[in-house]
Amino acid sequence: MSGIAFEKSVSECIPGKPEPLGATLTAHGVQFAFFSRRATEASLLLFDHEDDPAPSHEIAFDSTLNRTGDIWHILVPWARAGQLYLFRVDGPYDPNRGLRFNANKALLDPYAKAITHSSVWHVPENYGYELLDAGDARDGSASGSRPEPVRPRPDSDLVISGRSNVGRMPRCIVIDDDVFDWQGDRPLNYPLRFSVIYESHVRALTAHESSGVQHPGTYRGVVEMIPHLKELGITSLELLPVQEFDEFENAHTNPDTGERLSNYWGYSTIAFFAPKGGYAADGSFGQQVTEFKEMVRELHKAGIELILDVVFNHTGEGNHLGPTISFRGLDNRVYYILEEDRRLYQNFSGCGNTLNCNHPVVHSLILDCLHYWVTEMHVDGFRFDLGSILGRDEKGELMENPPILVRIAEDPVLRNTKIIAEAWDAAGAYQVGSFPGGRWAEWNDRFRDDVRRFWRNDPGAVSGLATRLTGSSDLYLRDGRKPFHSINFVTSHDGFTLNDLVSYEKKHNLANGEKNRDGMDNNLSANYGVEGPTDDPAVEAVRNRQVKNFAATLFLSLGTPMFLGGDEIRRSQAGNNNAYCQDNGISWYDYRLREAHGDVYRFCQELIRFRLTHPAFLRPEFYSGGDTDYNAIPDITWYDEAGRPVDWEREENVLALRIDGSKAEIRADRDDYDFYIMFNAAEVSRTFTVVAAAHGKQWCRIMDTAMPAPHDFLSPEELVPIDEPRYAVSGRSVVLLAACPDEVELRR
Numbered sequence: 001m002s003g004i005a006f007e008k009s010v011s012e013c014i015p016g017k018p019e020p021l022g023a024t025l026t027a028h029g030v031q032f033a034f035f036s037r038r039a040t041e042a043s044l045l046l047f048d049h050e051d052d053p054a055p056s057h058e059i060a061f062d063s064t065l066n067r068t069g070d071i072w073h074i075l076v077p078w079a080r081a082g083q084l085y086l087f088r089v090d091g092p093y094d095p096n097r098g099l100r101f102n103a104n105k106a107l108l109d110p111y112a113k114a115i116t117h118s119s120v121w122h123v124p125e126n127y128g129y130e131l132l133d134a135g136d137a138r139d140g141s142a143s144g145s146r147p148e149p150v151r152p153r154p155d156s157d158l159v160i161s162g163r164s165n166v167g168r169m170p171r172c173i174v175i176d177d178d179v180f181d182w183q184g185d186r187p188l189n190y191p192l193r194f195s196v197i198y199e200s201h202v203r204a205l206t207a208h209e210s211s212g213v214q215h216p217g218t219y220r221g222v223v224e225m226i227p228h229l230k231e232l233g234i235t236s237l238e239l240l241p242v243q244e245f246d247e248f249e250n251a252h253t254n255p256d257t258g259e260r261l262s263n264y265w266g267y268s269t270i271a272f273f274a275p276k277g278g279y280a281a282d283g284s285f286g287q288q289v290t291e292f293k294e295m296v297r298e299l300h301k302a303g304i305e306l307i308l309d310v311v312f313n314h315t316g317e318g319n320h321l322g323p324t325i326s327f328r329g330l331d332n333r334v335y336y337i338l339e340e341d342r343r344l345y346q347n348f349s350g351c352g353n354t355l356n357c358n359h360p361v362v363h364s365l366i367l368d369c370l371h372y373w374v375t376e377m378h379v380d381g382f383r384f385d386l387g388s389i390l391g392r393d394e395k396g397e398l399m400e401n402p403p404i405l406v407r408i409a410e411d412p413v414l415r416n417t418k419i420i421a422e423a424w425d426a427a428g429a430y431q432v433g434s435f436p437g438g439r440w441a442e443w444n445d446r447f448r449d450d451v452r453r454f455w456r457n458d459p460g461a462v463s464g465l466a467t468r469l470t471g472s473s474d475l476y477l478r479d480g481r482k483p484f485h486s487i488n489f490v491t492s493h494d495g496f497t498l499n500d501l502v503s504y505e506k507k508h509n510l511a512n513g514e515k516n517r518d519g520m521d522n523n524l525s526a527n528y529g530v531e532g533p534t535d536d537p538a539v540e541a542v543r544n545r546q547v548k549n550f551a552a553t554l555f556l557s558l559g560t561p562m563f564l565g566g567d568e569i570r571r572s573q574a575g576n577n578n579a580y581c582q583d584n585g586i587s588w589y590d591y592r593l594r595e596a597h598g599d600v601y602r603f604c605q606e607l608i609r610f611r612l613t614h615p616a617f618l619r620p621e622f623y624s625g626g627d628t629d630y631n632a633i634p635d636i637t638w639y640d641e642a643g644r645p646v647d648w649e650r651e652e653n654v655l656a657l658r659i660d661g662s663k664a665e666i667r668a669d670r671d672d673y674d675f676y677i678m679f680n681a682a683e684v685s686r687t688f689t690v691v692a693a694a695h696g697k698q699w700c701r702i703m704d705t706a707m708p709a710p711h712d713f714l715s716p717e718e719l720v721p722i723d724e725p726r727y728a729v730s731g732r733s734v735v736l737l738a739a740c741p742d743e744v745e746l747r748r
Contacts (some may be wrong), residue, residue: 013059018071021368022111022273023085023174030079030174032087034109035361036331037070038099039091044074045106045166047084050116050285053167058088070361081179082286084116084171085109089329093128093160098333098342100324102128104164108271108326110365112172113372117277117284121246121270121316121325124150125165128324129157149251152321157343169325172271173286177376180290185297187380188305189416190235192441192560193484193618196608197307198234199492200565201265201587202242202279208588215281219288219295226302228591232568232601233608236418237299238307238383240493241266242292244274245316250581252513261513261581265493267385268316268351270325272369275377296378305380307418308373312355312366313389313425319345319352334361337396346396348389350426357390363404366390371413381418383443388421388429391436398429405437420487433475441560444472444486451490451553452501452524455546455732457681459651465679466638466648466655471558473622482620486559490550491567496577498567501525502546503532508575511582519578532575544570545732548603548705548712552734555607556617556677568604569593599709606713610702616661616672633694635663641678643689643725653681654729656688674739680729687728693739699724702738706730 016031024031032044041063045055059074061067066074079085087109091101105128108115124131131152206213206221213224222237229237245266252261266276275292277284282291296306315335317328320343327335337346337354345353356362373379384390391402408419423431423442435442450464467474471483491498496507505527507519528542547570554561565571566589573579579587594601611617623636638646639656646655656679661672676699678688693699700719705712706729714720722737729735 012077014075014077015065016073016075018068018073020111021071022109022113023083023172025081025174025176025178026075029075029077030083031073031075032085032109033071033073034087034111034330035070035334036072036089036091037334038331039072039089039101041090041103042072043088044076045086045088046076046079047086047171050084050171055086055166079174081174081176083174085174086166086169086171087330095129095157095320095343096341098338100128100328100332102160102324102329104162105324105329106164106166106169107324107329108170109172110271110326110330111273111368112271113175113177113273114173114284114286114289115244115271115274115277116171116173117288120248121170122150122249122323123165123168125163125168126323126325127152128161128329130159130161131156150323154321157320175286175289177289180293182293182297182378185300185378187374187378187417188300188303189380189418190305191484192418193482193620194612195236195305195418195560196234196555196612197236197238197487197560197562198229198232198565199238199240199489199562201240201493202276203264203583204587204589205565207583208585208590210591211589212591218279218281219275219291220281222295223298226298226304229304230302231605233605233612234304234563235612236305236307236380238309238381238562240309241269241311241385242276242279242308243269243310244271244276245269247278247583249316252581254511255513256511262583263581264583264587265580267311267580268314269311270316272310272312272365273372293377300378306378307381307383307420308379309383309385311385312357312369313386314349314351314353314355317353319347322352331361334359337392337394348392348396348425348427348429349386354389354392354396356394357404358393358399358402363407366404367407367411370408370411370417374413374417379417381420383420383422385422386425387423387435387440388425388431391429391431400436402436405435405440409437409439433472434479439481439485441485441487442475443492443562444468444475444488444559446475447472447486447488447557447559448490448492449524451550454653454679454681455549455553456524456526457653457683457732458524459653460649461653461681462646462650462655463648465553465653466646466657469553469557469657470623470636477622483558483622484560484620487562488554488557488559489562489564490554491564492562493564494578495520496523496525496575497564497571497573498547498550499543499570499572500575500577501550502543503527503572504575505531506575507577508532509578511574511576511586512578513581519576523577533572542732544597544600545705547600549732549734551600551604551607552703552705552736553679555611556736558617558619558622561611563604565589568601570597570600599712602709603713610713614661614672616659616675633660635660637691639689639691641680641686641688641729643691653679654686654688655679658691676737676739678727678729678735678737680731680733683731685728685730687726688735690722690725690727690737692724697739699737699739701735703736704730704733705735706733
């Protein structure tokens with residue numbers, strides 16, 4: 001073990017218990033426990049200060065007193081909340097057998113609830129193997145600053161490192177979760193069908209100076225931005241990863257500026273229980289936990305729930321040449337899915353390794369983590385990045401009923417918690433419409449693509465649009481799921497913004513330092529004559545209209561809409577469709593655009609309010625298209641522009657539909673209005689025949705995306721009756737009509 005003197009012997013401590021794992025405050029001190037099956041020795045390192053070069057105490061675990069099965073445990077009577085700690089674990093170093101123990105490397109607790117932030121992780125000291133020559137790493141930086149990237153030789157990992165990393169590792173922090181005043185707060189847990197999700201990055205929301213907040217780029221900045229979110233009308237804020245990660249691991253530089261790029265998005269988690277310290281305004285010695293809770297509490301007070309993007313598919317330790325930070329040094333063969341050659345990692349994530357999610361130990365880690373974020377942090381839901389990986393067994397094969405996915409779906413603590421899957425992975429698994437586990441909702445990329453094809457006016461896109469408008473029954477009906485299990489989106493963090501979708505035909509990712517090879521090539525986008533920004537008013541008018549068309553299609557479709565943050569003000573990333581490394585103006589929201597594109601902002605506000613008010617667009621069941629009563633009006637009827645039945649094989653992208661609002665089936669005491677929607681993706685105007693409204697009612701125009709603001713979306717007192725039976729729908733536009741009785745407000 002270490003040469004550091006044991007200042008406190010194990011005899012002065014209490015053996016402790018094997019549960020719970022992590023660092024737990026008790027009436028008698030702090031209990032520490034962690035899993036390692038193949039370790040031969042272990043010790044607990046306690047620190048007085050974050051920058052101490054060595055621990056103040058190193059306490060060895062006695063394998064007879066402090067080990068129960070595979071759990072190492074000890075209770076330290078003098079430890080308190082705020083105690084800094086790490087683990088040291090020894091055992092065989094034999095990469096060819098998948099064993100990578102190294103007693104020279106202090107390790108993070110997988111259950112740590114907070115991590116200090118003054119150090120970085122991807123430094124030479126944190127690699128478990130010997131760097132074989134001077135070219136492997138350049139590290140002249142001071143502790144806590146950003147190092148040069150480590151560039152090991154392919155066979156470097158075969159020789160164990162003798163260097164200690166204690167002076168360079170961030171420390172785990174003991175947290176007291178009972179001291180925060182929640183003021184009676186509980187998770188809101190809105191039903192999916194009544195939700196409008198707004199996807200954002202913590203920093204992006206407020207880092208730009210135009211946000212005007214006092215704490216830009218932080219949890220408190222999110223709180224300061226609540227009035228904007230509330231004004232927009234969204235119900236749910238979904239944040240990109242906030243669990244602790246090393247934002248400095250990216251080795252690329254911007255070729256134009258020479259700026260070293262970052263891991264901005266954070267899809268490289270290493271401490272799943274710990275909110276990121278870098279997003280705290282007042283420091284990272286536990287304040288990040290308090291500030292995260294404050295953010296959740298204040299969002300809930302404003303009626304906004306919080307969903308977290310979680311990354312249980314891999315960790316930030318990378319492939320066999322990555323650093324040893326936590327899991328790899330605790331029990332590599334349990335925590336990761338290895339190749340037959342156990343030196344190597346199966347890589348279904350595209351990020352170097354794959355968590356062994358259906359091993360009972362990792363299974364428990366994931367469940368314990370989800371429980372913690374729900375019960376102690378009060379979050380309302382989770383979006384599981386590359387969720388299909390959670391369905392793979394220990395050999396990497398997809399399972400029919402993966403234990404972890406079934407358990408999450410059926411877990412009693414998580415019963416009211418939103419669970420949303422990105423139902424694919426980086427190794428070819430694609431399970432949209434067939435994700436196992438019962439009640440899972442899914443990111444529906446089929447919605448994204450079919451809607452984009454329609455509005456780009458790709459020939460024959462009508463059938464795809466109709467299927468997506470009605471909740472994607474082709475995907476979700478057969479296994480008993482509902483329309484709201486489809487998370488509909490046109491744009492997300494991964495790809496173009498809505499502005500760039502209508503401004504660029506190709507990706508422009510050179511600033512990422514990967515020679516434009518990263519990011520999707522098939523974006524189903526269009527620039528309408530000019531690549532990028534333009535002063536041409538005709539081109540700009542088309543783009544503005546298309547932005548509204550996409551937004552209208554999203555919010556008038558059955559399913560749960562997810563809106564990308566900043567799209568309401570036409571935020572641009574300058575054509576970058578993979579801004580994972582851009583912690584700068586490319587990714588941040590410039591709120592000066594709210595004035596420049598005030599018509600789009602108002603249009604999105606009106607759409608969201610309209611959707612959440614009208615049961616016809618929140619129905620929990622799929623349309624039947626008919627009724628058992630022969631004389632009854634179907635709940636939905638499709639027409640072409642002449643008012644005839646639709647030829648679903650036609651090439652032209654024009655479509656109309658009538659929704660019978662009396663069949664919304666949301667509230668037994670209230671019917672909705674009937675609606676008539678006309679879509680025209682062609683460049684030229686088309687005159688639609690409008691079928692007659694029900695007896696005693698008249699069609700009134702609510703929305704026409706071809707009209708200038710504020711006539712594009714009318715308030716209830718401004719509704720315009722139309723003369724039946726014809727309506728000229730301009731090229732590239734959508735029109736929404738409502739059949740309502742005289743002198744009845746449309747939105748009650």
